Amino acid sequence: MQLASVRYAAMPLWNVYCPEGTYSAEDKRAFAERVTDLYAEFGVPRFFVGVVFQELPKDSFFIGGEPTDDFVRIWIDAIARRAPKEAQGWWMKRIRETVAPFVTDPELRWEAHVDETPRGLWTINGIRPPAEGSEDEKRWAADNKPSQPVGSG
Amino acid sequence: MQLASVRYAAMPLWNVYCPEGTYSAEDKRAFAERVTDLYAEFGVPRFFVGVVFQELPKDSFFIGGEPTDDFVRIWIDAIARRAPKEAQGWWMKRIRETVAPFVTDPELRWEAHVDETPRGLWTINGIRPPAEGSEDEKRWAADNKPSQPVGSG
Amino acid sequence: MQLASVRYAAMPLWNVYCPEGTYSAEDKRAFAERVTDLYAEFGVPRFFVGVVFQELPKDSFFIGGEPTDDFVRIWIDAIARRAPKEAQGWWMKRIRETVAPFVTDPELRWEAHVDETPRGLWTINGIRPPAEGSEDEKRWAADNKPSQPVGSG
Numbered sequence: 145m146q147l148a149s150v151r152y153a154a155m156p157l158w159n160v161y162c163p164e165g166t167y168s169a170e171d172k173r174a175f176a177e178r179v180t181d182l183y184a185e186f187g188v189p190r191f192f193v194g195v196v197f198q199e200l201p202k203d204s205f206f207i208g209g210e211p212t213d214d215f216v217r218i219w220i221d222a223i224a225r226r227a228p229k230e231a232q233g234w235w236m237k238r239i240r241e242t243v244a245p246f247v248t249d250p251e252l253r254w255e256a257h258v259d260e261t262p263r264g265l266w267t268i269n270g271i272r273p274p275a276e277g278s279e280d281e282k283r284w285a286a287d288n289k290p291s292q293p294v295g296s297g
Numbered sequence: 298m299q300l301a302s303v304r305y306a307a308m309p310l311w312n313v314y315c316p317e318g319t320y321s322a323e324d325k326r327a328f329a330e331r332v333t334d335l336y337a338e339f340g341v342p343r344f345f346v347g348v349v350f351q352e353l354p355k356d357s358f359f360i361g362g363e364p365t366d367d368f369v370r371i372w373i374d375a376i377a378r379r380a381p382k383e384a385q386g387w388w389m390k391r392i393r394e395t396v397a398p399f400v401t402d403p404e405l406r407w408e409a410h411v412d413e414t415p416r417g418l419w420t421i422n423g424i425r426p427p428a429e430g431s432e433d434e435k436r437w438a439a440d441n442k443p444s445q446p447v448g449s450g
Numbered sequence: 451m452q453l454a455s456v457r458y459a460a461m462p463l464w465n466v467y468c469p470e471g472t473y474s475a476e477d478k479r480a481f482a483e484r485v486t487d488l489y490a491e492f493g494v495p496r497f498f499v500g501v502v503f504q505e506l507p508k509d510s511f512f513i514g515g516e517p518t519d520d521f522v523r524i525w526i527d528a529i530a531r532r533a534p535k536e537a538q539g540w541w542m543k544r545i546r547e548t549v550a551p552f553v554t555d556p557e558l559r560w561e562a563h564v565d566e567t568p569r570g571l572w573t574i575n576g577i578r579p580p581a582e583g584s585e586d587e588k589r590w591a592a593d594n595k596p597s598q599p600v601g602s603g
Contacts, residue, residue: 180362232570417538
């Protein structure tokens with residue numbers, strides 16, 4: 145198995161719960177770009193990647209039953225290719241590397257989990273996205289927008 | 298297979314992420330009613346359908362690593378009956394038709410995905426909802442509220 | 451099967467959607483503590499439990515297509531041990547008991563569902579959490595914080 149060639153995810157929606165004021169607008173943009181780059185590296189069209197920040201007041205965000213102001217909780221919905229178990233560990237390391245610059249200086253605690261959702265229940269602009277690696281998908285990636293599939297994808 | 302008779306979902310929770318100010322209160326109500334109608338058509342009690350709008354400031358909502366003000370990102374948790382693959386495509390078309398009036402004029406980009414969750418881990422008012430198509434469920438639908446199940450459902 | 455010995459979940463993230471003003475800061479803290487206690491009873495380290503309250507304005511929160519001000523909608527992502535079907539019912543009763551004080555006086559309608567996510571796609575501070583019941587996990591629970599695993603877990 146060539147881990148580097150595994151396209152782990154097609155669609156990711158990253159949800160970042162963080163205390164109010166953790167990130168500036170510039171930080172959030174840099175964070176979202178870095179997340180998008182992670183997927184684009186594997187040929188995923190950039191517009192497949194959504195990142196949403198939800199800033200939470202201290203009295204609405206609890207870790208271990210205590211209000212928190214130093215914790216970033218990331219949950220990701222993704223359409224994942226069935227991958228061997230080793231790939232899960234590899235992928236979570238890639239996520240760690242991606243997140244790292246945004247949980248140090250100041251140091252923040254953080255947690256992330258990914259849920260896998262069915263590919264057949266996913267559409268963009270009402271269109272079923274083309275198959276991974278297909279010509280249609282390559283065109284979507286190059287155009288950075290969806291268009292009617294031409295192939296069988 | 299009679300697609301029209303497939304009850305695809307029992308419980309849906311629709312989460313609509315949109316840029317601030319995309320929808321008026323009236324728009325949101327009409328959108329939620331239309332979503333609810335989609336499920337009610339198949340006998341799902343209306344109060345099984347939850348729709349939540351989360352308006353996001355531009356600097357907290359990124360598509361493809363860029364701040365967006367023209368994208369609606371819908372994610373749905375649903376308890377779905379195991380259905381053949383063709384039904385997935387049919388269902389996503391129904392979702393497209395449901396969403397259509399709210400992503401045109403002005404035209405918005407949009408994406409939707411559905412995740413399927415286990416029926417056994419779902420309760421309303423602490424009660425396990427009755428089986429699909431059961432007399433109990435019909436009563437819940439007619440009353441538009443839960444009550445103690447009478448049958449074996 | 452000893453139901454009381456089932457550790458149903460390792461990581462839960464509770465998301466509580468409620469109308470604005472439903473809970474005071476004190477209520478939310480008590481609610482989050484009670485949720486955390488439920489898991490801690492089974493040896494889950496307290497910091498594995500996240501609880502997020504999202505207060506929603508009436509015109510953004512719809513049940514059955516109607517704006518609501520009396521409904522609490524809880525959705526939980528959890529890493530669950532595969533458990534027999536009976537355990538699902540037992541677990542949802544534990545959730546009902548946990549939630550009960552917060553949906554009475556005044557009486558609120560409420561609904562909860564749990565989604566199960568893959569354990570291999572979960573990290574805390576970039577570390578894969580130790581196996582359930584392992585010495586490493588016991589140390590994490592006692593310290594109430596993560597540390598480098600020593601064992602094979």
